[in-house]
Amino acid sequence: xxxxxxxxxxxxVEEASDEFGTIIEQVYEPDGLTPSERSNRLRxxxxxxxxxxxxxxxxxxxxxxxxxxxxxxxxxxxxxNIQTNVCLRTYSTRSHPSSTITxxxxxxxxxxxxxxxxxxxxxxxxxxxxxVGAGYGQTIPCAR
Numbered sequence: 260x261x262x263x264x265x266x267x268x269x270x271x272v273e274e275a276s277d278e279f280g281t282i283i284e285q286v287y288e289p290d291g292l293t294p295s296e297r298s299n300r301l302r303x304x305x306x307x308x309x310x311x312x313x314x315x316x317x318x319x320x321x322x323x324x325x326x327x328x329x330x331x332x333x334x335x336x337x338x339x340n341i342q343t344n345v346c347l348r349t350y351s352t353r354s355h356p357s358s359t360i361t362x363x364x365x366x367x368x369x370x371x372x373x374x375x376x377x378x379x380x381x382x383x384x385x386x387x388x389x390x391v392g393a394g395y396g397q398t399i400p401c402a403r
Contacts, residue, residue, distance in 0.1 A: 260366050266331025267320065267349050267362055268312055278308050287375075298377040301370060305363045320347055320365045321358055335368040338378045338389035345390070368392070 260282070264275035286300045306316045332348040347358065347365045360368075360381050368379040368390040378389040 260333075260369060262331050262333050263320070263349075263362060263366055263369075264308075266329050268308075268314065269329075270312075294373070294375060294377045297375055298367060298371070298379075301367060301376065302363060305366050309362065314362070316361075316363060318362050319358075320349055320360050320362050321351060333365055333369045334393040335365075335371075335379075335390040336393045338391055341391065344393050 261275055261279060264270045264278060265272070270278065282301065282304045285304055286297055289300075292300070309316045309318065330348070330350045332346045332350075334344050334346055337343045337345060346355075347360055347368065348355070364379055364381050367376070368381065369392050370376055371379050371391040372394065373391060376392075378391050380387055380389050382388055
C-alpha cells in the first residue's frame, strides 16, 4: 500500500504516513469485522484517498498517459497457487502485457490476507483471477 502511495500517487512520506494511519484506525483496528467487511472498509478508504488527491477511483495502476509517477510495483499471489508471485507494476515491460488493474484493486490485493481480508477478483470472464497478498503463502504454513 505504501509503495503505491509513494510511487503512483506521488505522496510525500508524511502524507503517506497520515493516510496509512487513518486506514489503520478505520480498517485494521476495529474488532469483529468479517474479511468482506474489512475489504469493503479498505475500498471505501482508498476511494476517499483517491478523491482527496484528485485522482479518479478508476485510475489504472499502469497508465501509459501518466509519466509523472516513478516506477514501482507491488507483489501479490494467485489464490489458485499462492506460491506464484505476480508483480503489479506502474510501468510496462516487454515480457508482461499491460494490466487493467486499478490502483484500488492493487491495494486491496496486496493487503488481502485470508484471515483478515477477502481475496480480490480481478479481470473479466475467463481472464478472471483471484489475488491475495504475497505474504500469505510465506506466513501461513501450507503443503509445499
